[in-house]
Amino acid sequence: MKTYIYSSLLGLGLMLAACNMEKDPIGLLMPDQISDSPSEATLTSAVNSTYEPLRNTTGFLGDGSWTRGLFIRPDFVMEDIAGGDMNKKWVSDGDQAWMDEVGRFSFTADNPAFNGLWTYAFEGVSRANLAIDKLGNPETVQQAGVSQDLARRMLGEVLFLRAYYYFELVTNFGDVPLLTKPLTDFDEAYEVAVRVPKEQIWQQINADLQQAAQLIPDTRRAAENEPWRVSWGAVLALEAKVALFNEQWQEVLTKIDRLQQKGYFNLNSNYFDSFSNSKKFNDREVIFAYNHTQGTLPKNGNGIGSLLGWGFLAPTDDFVASFEPNDPRLDYTVNVADRLVYKLMGELNAANRGNGDSPTNKILIRWADVLLWKAEAYLETGDYQQAIRLINEVRARARNTSTVTGGTAPSGTLPDRNLQVTDPAIIKAWLMQERRAELGFEHHRFSDLRRWGVAEQVLKAMGKNFNPNHYLYPVPQREIDLSGGTITQNSGY
Numbered sequence: 001m002k003t004y005i006y007s008s009l010l011g012l013g014l015m016l017a018a019c020n021m022e023k024d025p026i027g028l029l030m031p032d033q034i035s036d037s038p039s040e041a042t043l044t045s046a047v048n049s050t051y052e053p054l055r056n057t058t059g060f061l062g063d064g065s066w067t068r069g070l071f072i073r074p075d076f077v078m079e080d081i082a083g084g085d086m087n088k089k090w091v092s093d094g095d096q097a098w099m100d101e102v103g104r105f106s107f108t109a110d111n112p113a114f115n116g117l118w119t120y121a122f123e124g125v126s127r128a129n130l131a132i133d134k135l136g137n138p139e140t141v142q143q144a145g146v147s148q149d150l151a152r153r154m155l156g157e158v159l160f161l162r163a164y165y166y167f168e169l170v171t172n173f174g175d176v177p178l179l180t181k182p183l184t185d186f187d188e189a190y191e192v193a194v195r196v197p198k199e200q201i202w203q204q205i206n207a208d209l210q211q212a213a214q215l216i217p218d219t220r221r222a223a224e225n226e227p228w229r230v231s232w233g234a235v236l237a238l239e240a241k242v243a244l245f246n247e248q249w250q251e252v253l254t255k256i257d258r259l260q261q262k263g264y265f266n267l268n269s270n271y272f273d274s275f276s277n278s279k280k281f282n283d284r285e286v287i288f289a290y291n292h293t294q295g296t297l298p299k300n301g302n303g304i305g306s307l308l309g310w311g312f313l314a315p316t317d318d319f320v321a322s323f324e325p326n327d328p329r330l331d332y333t334v335n336v337a338d339r340l341v342y343k344l345m346g347e348l349n350a351a352n353r354g355n356g357d358s359p360t361n362k363i364l365i366r367w368a369d370v371l372l373w374k375a376e377a378y379l380e381t382g383d384y385q386q387a388i389r390l391i392n393e394v395r396a397r398a399r400n401t402s403t404v405t406g407g408t409a410p411s412g413t414l415p416d417r418n419l420q421v422t423d424p425a426i427i428k429a430w431l432m433q434e435r436r437a438e439l440g441f442e443h444h445r446f447s448d449l450r451r452w453g454v455a456e457q458v459l460k461a462m463g464k465n466f467n468p469n470h471y472l473y474p475v476p477q478r479e480i481d482l483s484g485g486t487i488t489q490n491s492g493y
Contacts, residue, residue, distance in 0.1 A: 038134065038144040046131040047154045050161045051228075053124035054290040054364070058303030058356055061119060066096060068478075069116020072303050075443045076313065077102050077113045078172065078473065083445030084462045085436070090314040090339050105465040109474035109493050117172060118476050121165040122179075128162035129182050131155075153222055156215030157230040163208040164238060164364075170201040171245060171447060174472045174490060178204060193483040195475075202246065209239045220264040227281040228291035233264045237287050237365050244373045245451055252377035256370060265367040267393070271401040272332045274366050277346035277359055287370070290362040301357030304344050309354025313341055313441075318462055323437055326413040331404045333440050343441050348404055368394050368438050372431065379427050385419050387427055391434050392416045398438070428452075469493065 052060065054073075061070045080086035081103045088099040101107040107114075134140050135155040141148075169176045175195035183189045213235045216222050222229040236259040243251035259265070266284050268274060273283045280291075292302040307313055315334045323330040333343045338350070345352040346360035375390035399414040417430050435448055449455035450471050459466040469492025480487050 038140050040144055040146045040150070043131070043134060043141075043144050043146055043151075043154065046127070046134060047158055050124060050127040050131055050158050051290065053120045053127070053165070054161075054362065055292060055300065056290075056302045056304050056362055057292070057299055058306055061123060065112075067112055068119075069098075069112030069114070070119060072307065073120050074113045074116040075168075076304075076441075078117060079443040079446045080313075080441055083447075083449055084316055084459055084464065085319040085440055085445045087314045087316050089311045091311060103464070105459070105467070105470055107474075109477040109480070109489060111474075114173075114473050115476040115478050117168065118479060121168045124165035125162055125169075125179055126182075128158045128165065129179060131158040132162070133182050149217075152215045153217060156212040156235070157222070159208040159212040159215070160230045160235050160238065163205045163212070163242075166201055166205050166208075167238070167242065167245075170198050170205070171450075172473050173475055174198050176201060176475075177487065180204065190486070193486045195488060202242070205242055206239070209235055209242065213239070218262075220262075228289065230288065231264075233259055233262070234288040234365060237370055240370065240373055241365075244376065247380070249377040249380045252373055253381070256374045256377075259370070265370075267367055267371070267397045269397070269400070271329055271398055272342070272348070274363060274368075275332075275343050275346055275360075277361075280359070280361055285367045286361075286363055286365075287367060288365040290364065292359055292361055294357050294359040299357055301355070302344075302346075302352075302360040302362065303356045304360070305352045305354060305358040306356030308341055308345065308352070309356075311339075313344065314339065315341075315441075316462075319436075319440060322433070324414060324433075326409050327398060327437060328401045328403050328409055328413075329398050329437050329440070332401075335404075341441065342404075363442060368397070369442075369444070372435050372438065375431055375434075379424060379431060382424075384422050384424065384427055387431070388417050388419050388421065391427075391430055392419075394434055394438055467492070 056073050058064065058072050059070075060073075062068070064071050076086065077099050081088060081099055082105070084103075088096065088103065092100075098107070098112050101111055102113050132155065135151055135158065141151045146154075166176075175198050177192050177194060178196045178200060179192055183192070212230070213232065216230065216232045216235060218232045220231065220233065221227050222231045236255050240252050240255035240259070243249075243255060265287055268279075268283050268285045273279045274285045276283075281289075293300045295301075304313070315336065320330065320334075320336060331342075332348075334341050340350055340353060342348055344360065345358065352358040352360060371390050371394055375387045378384070378387035378390065395414045395416065399409050402408060417427075421427060432448070432452065432454075436445065439445075446455070449458055455471060456466050456468060469490070472490045474493035475487060475489050477489075480489055
């Protein structure tokens with residue numbers, strides 16, 4: 001039986017020092033359980049555990065430390081707060097000052113946000129590698145009594161998830177260590193404790209997604225009774241997003257065209273349906289989401305509710321002012337007067353403010369986002385009318401959405417953009433405006449500003465101390481220290 005070097009935190013350095021092994025999250029299936037007694041249940045559990053590092057459940061990893069960025073997944077800090085859409089709190093105070101440091105770009109490599117995201121993502125990679133190792137072994141699959149169709153689908157799921165976690169790592173940190181198998185001894189751990197060029201990471205992401213697309217059934221849902229599982233459409237969408245971030249514009253169009261022809265997804269008639277708890281997995285727009293559930297042991301609820309109850313996560317004035325007059329999306333995102341962030345609570349009331357076990361899903365990919373990727377690809381390839389048409393499609397849904405009070409938006413709200421405009425700078429400005437309004441508080445803003453190359457211009461105009469080195473975040477200092485310096489730091493930190 002193999003002994004795996006495995007930690008619940010698997011931020012690389014922690015694998016290299018046996019004295020730093022952390023307690024495992026409740027419910028985590030460990031490698032020896034699969035090796036000793038493989039069954040359909042144990043393999044399914046290994047796959048399911050690979051989804052878990054996506055969630056917002058509080059205290060999920062290790063000791064759930066605020067000071068190590070592990071109390072809750074910190075992607076909202078590194079995207080919405082850093083991107084200027086979100087303040088840490090409605091009333092400024094010294095609580096969790098590290099979040100403010102990210103927002104001001106006055107951070108160091110010791111900031112908990114970076115350790116948190118690195119740890120969550122590498123924990124996901126570690127779990128994916130374990131599941132891939134087992135599902136890719138025909139003998140293990142046969143011994144477990146798992147059908148070939150189920151084994152193929154589950155292998156596709158974890159390949160997608162490994163690609164997703166590496167997408168987070170490469171876009172935030174650039175060069176990162178590459179792990180593609182469980183580590184069985186400390187020599188192997190030391191060998192991989194080195195950053196590889198980001199081009200290799202992108203190649204691995206693409207390879208994983210290409211394989212996943214061949215394994216997951218070409219249906220709207222991979223499993224009708226478990227709609228939260230990675231679907232074929234989610235794989236195609238992530239392939240398109242990878243192409244987008246690498247400016248492979250024709251590939252973006254090809255992937256989205258292929259997905260669009262299936263008709264699996266379209267815009268909901270009402271903007272809030274993607275976020276409403278009453279519509280979970282019953283809408284047509286959400287492509288991939290983490291399924292938070294309430295009242296389970298171990299807990300699997302959305303811990304964002306706790307933060308909202310403590311006064312966290314408020315819109316910046318700049319974000320609120322960026323919306324066009326009467327745009328219904330602003331009020332569905334946040335009720336400024338009552339300090340309610342509807343989009344993160346899944347309700348148009350205060351029911352989940354303070355509920356750390358709320359059932360609100362975490363939306364990771366939805367169709368409006370995909371349509372705006374396609375609009376951007378059309379813009380970059382010179383097909384301006386097609387780009388504008390897609391922007392207008394998203395705007396039309398927004399203006400036709402009933403208001404939060406049940407009324408209709410006034411005449412003239414969000415008028416169509418002029419199809420005759422051929423100035424790419426104007427169209428790009430329209431696209432940037434549309435993404436901010438449509439996707440606010442969904443953890444995309446800072447990544448958008450970076451890939452557009454406008455982060456310095458936009459964030460300095462907001463008074464932030466953004467410098468060119470901030471286009472990549474620092475590698476967590478903890479990882480560098482624990483690796484003995486074999487993991488190096490990004491320039492400027």
